[in-house]
Amino acid sequence: MPDDATPDPYADPLAFGQRMQILRTRRGLSRPVVAGLLGMSPSWVKQVETGQIGMPKLPVILRIAELLRVRNLSDLTGDQSTPIDLFVGPGHSRLPAVRDAVNALTLGEDRQAPSTQHLAARLAKAWAARHQAANHREVLGQLLPDLIRDAQLAVRQSDSAADRRAAQAVLSEVYSLSQFFVAYQPDSALLWRVAERGMVAAQESEDPHAIGLAAWLATQAHRDTGPAHFDAADSMTMEALTYMERFLPDADDRVHAIAGALQFEAAYTAACRGENGAAWGWWDMARATAHRLGRGYYHPMTSFSQAIMGAHAVTVAVELRAGGESVRQAVAADTSSIPSRPRLARHRIEEARAYQLDGQAETALATLEKAHKAAPETIKYNGYARRIVLEETESKIPARRQRAAALADQLGLLAA
Structure with a gap:
């Protein structure tokens, strides 16, 4: 060296x-x-x-x-004896079963694979279950192993190029759903394996929706890895948006929603870099896309919609470290139209970050309690929520310290 x-x-x-x-x-x-x-x-x-x-x-x-x-x-x-993962939650009890399904080759399977239409219907129900359940990781952990194996088998048994592309599109979106289960669990290698397989299947499918969804999740994986990977996140976002542009004139709402979700990812990464103008510029583009989709539209995978743009504004302001603006956006955001329990919980966590950034620690804890009520498994695996709770367990104010300790106990942060 x-x-x-x-x-x-x-x-x-x-x-x-x-x-x-x-x-x-x-x-x-x-x-x-x-x-x-x-x-x-x-x-x-x-x-x-x-x-x-x-x-x-x-x-x-x-x-x-x-x-x-x-x-x-x-x-x-530098203390390796008692590491505390900030952005990695505890391993879910169903993680080994999901991992085994991802790693399976299905080479010895002699049964008939379900039809692509049947798999697509099961996948849609799985996405809906994920949004409706408070314990969404438990629900996904039950559904994913069979869904992954069946989708892999459907690709292997495809009789024509068209059938294979359709099966690859379903398989890609199954992997996308799997990333919501695997994310923030103690197996980063599995997360990247799922992300890469999802992208390969999406490209094989030539389906713009599947490609956009895989890119949306890969962008997040790169950005969450840290500042050294922000360029990779941006590259993924821009390449996907450029690819999808040719399909937009004739595309359905799902493809437009994925484009809007990717526009927000560009805003998110810019905010992480501290690029105020670029962050809000991309957010404005995403908001315009959401308005074109109409007030009643809600994308079942990314939650992209008009309702989510207020939540996204809070995230941009928080990442820009703008305490007052982030609280203003939190107050202005309309959460009543967010039907997804885990997505609502994630928004509550972003609100809590805003309040703590603005020096309102008591309100931050109260907001995290709302997040826990909406979806306990979301806050349990969220590093920002864990950080706020741990910090407030050492508050000089006894009542706040006790409140934080009670929440820390619910999250399992005080377990030996």
Whole structure:
């Protein structure tokens, strides 16, 4: 390794301050910017990074971890003995069965595969069940193994090129549904395997809806991996939008909805970069697409609709670290038209981030309690919610600390 190479923040025995400086530099943030976002002075940041001040307390560490988009606290603290995953939830009891189905080759299957129409109907019911259930991961964990195997078998037994393309489209969307189950569980390799297989099947299908949906999920997977993968997320989004453009004049509402969902993903990634103008510009494009679809339209996979644009506005403002604007958007958002319980819970979590960013910690906790009521399995696997709850368990205000502890217990964060 050359002498001027950037040190590896994951190599011991680097101190907390050294790791913080390296991770901050890799994200391209200056000390004054980090200080402002943390509510500290630039000299405080410098003293921490140079070791003049020791490791901060947990609430501050959690705030730094979110700002630097650290996925595991041990990456920042260097303590590998008790890692706390911020953006990876607990492994679901049905994860092994889903993993086995994904990995199966179906080479020895001698039964007749269900028809593509039958599989499409089952898939539609599975998507609906996912939106309606509070314990949506449990529901998906029951449905996915058989659905994955049957869709794989349908592709293998296709008699014609047209039948094979139709089966590939269904298989791709089965993999897309699978990503909602696998995401934020402790098997990142499985997540990427599902995402890649879904994209391959979508391309084989030549179906613009399947391709757009696979790209939408792949964009999220790249972005969630961290700032080093923002370019890959943007590339995926733009390539998919360019491909779909030729189909839009004659496309049905589903394809237009996927295009709108991808436009929002461009807004989301721009917001993560801190690009205010680009973020709101792409959000405006997505909103225009939603309005063209009409007030009553709701895409069954992405939740793209007019109703969701208010929730998306909260996310953009939060990622831009605009506390006042994010709260304004949270107050303005109409959640009454979001029929999906997990999507509503996700919106509540984004609202909680907005309130905490604005210094309204009590309201943030109350909003997370609403998220838990809507869909407990959504908040349990969400890293931002876990971070807020853990931070507030160390609040100096006893009532708030007790409220956070009760929610942490419900989420399983206090388990030994």
